[in-house]
Each structure stands twice: as structure tokens, then as C-alpha cells.
Amino acid sequence: DIQLTQSPSSLSASVGDRVTITCQASQDISHFLNWYQHKPGRAPKLLIYDASNLQTGVPSRFSGSGSGTYFTFTINRLQPEDIATYYCQQYDGLPLFGQGTRLDMK
């Protein structure tokens, strides 16, 4: 079974910072990796699909990269409304989410 290791599990950052989250797969999953934003009391929101494609309507400060087993998710110029938990999700096999990264404001 494919395993996903997402890190860090939590981080604090300031407005305007660049934030990077990583997601490592236990085997090659090509580019079959997505990123979601989840705010408390809200539905999760798809931000990035296929590792690096920005979903329609998502601000360009969000980006993703990687392939194979190592992936990164970046927020450039962090905004207060970006406070949320972020998840990676692979679909090379049955869907599986990473453990999540809780982002809060420093």
C-alpha cells in the first residue's frame, strides 16, 4: 500500500512569509498528487491537482511541484485568510490523504 508522509505537522508563519509543505510517497506515484485547504467548519477546497496545476479561481500565490515520490506545496506572501490545515492526497492507488499540516499565524 502507498503511504504518504506530510511534513511538518504544524507550523507558524507571519503575513508575507513564504510557506512550504512537503509530501513524500512511499513509492513512485508520478504526478498523481493533489493539495487541499481545509478551514474549520468549512468543506475542504481543492487548490492544486496533478502536483502543479492550479485549480480555477485559486490565487496564484499557491503553487505545487514535484513528481515521483517527493512533492512540495508553497504559499508565497502568506495572507491571514490562508490560515487552515493543508492536506496532500494521492490517487495512484485508492485515494489516500496525508496527515495534514496545520498552519497558523505567528
Added chain:
Amino acid sequence: QLQLRESGPGLVRPSETLSLTCSVSGASIVSSSYYWGWIRQPPGKGLEWIGSVYYNNNTYKTPSLRGRVSISVDTSLNHFSLKLRSVTAADTAVYYCAVSTIIPRRANLPWFDPWGPGTLVTVSS
């Protein structure tokens, strides 16, 4: 615009069956373009995909829940349902329904978008 909304009891007794429905608007549940899915989030934990169903009732399920889960489509009501049998406190969670748009010849369950707002189900006596 495709929209989803979950409904069902907020409290279920241990050992009983959890039953939820996801109402679909803005698209036909009989569409050949989508798989309809369920995902949950226990308190303080991450997201867990439960399973997904096609309009012909073909399903995929997560292995850890496969023996207790049923997911089905009701074409007359344009909704799909989740049944989880023999629940325990560990099944307490916010349950979301979500859509996967099929990528022909590549993936049936690539990503989930959009999602319903979610519904909290508590398992307690």
C-alpha cells in the same frame, strides 16, 4: 453549478447503522462523468476517504472499512447514500460527500471537487 449536501441523524447508538444521504444539485447522478464519494474527519484527526460509487452502483471502498460499508445511488431522487454498520465511538466524525470527475483512460477517482459542507455524526449511547 454542481452542489452537494449531506443529511442524516446526528446521533447514532453504538452497534447500530449510520445512514447518510448526499443530495446532488446541478448535475445528474446518472452522469457517466462522475464518481460520488464519502470522506470523513474524526475529531482532531485528518481526512479519511471511505468510498465512492458510480451511477451503476460500481463502488470503490477503503480496505479498513470495506466489510462495514455500503454506498449506493438512488437515481430517482438524484442522491447517493452511505451506510456504515456496527458503529463504535471511533466512527464519530464529520462526514463529507464529494465528487470525483473521471479522467477517461486514466483515473476514476483523481481528486474531490466540490465537497458538501459536512455533517457531524456522533456515536454514543
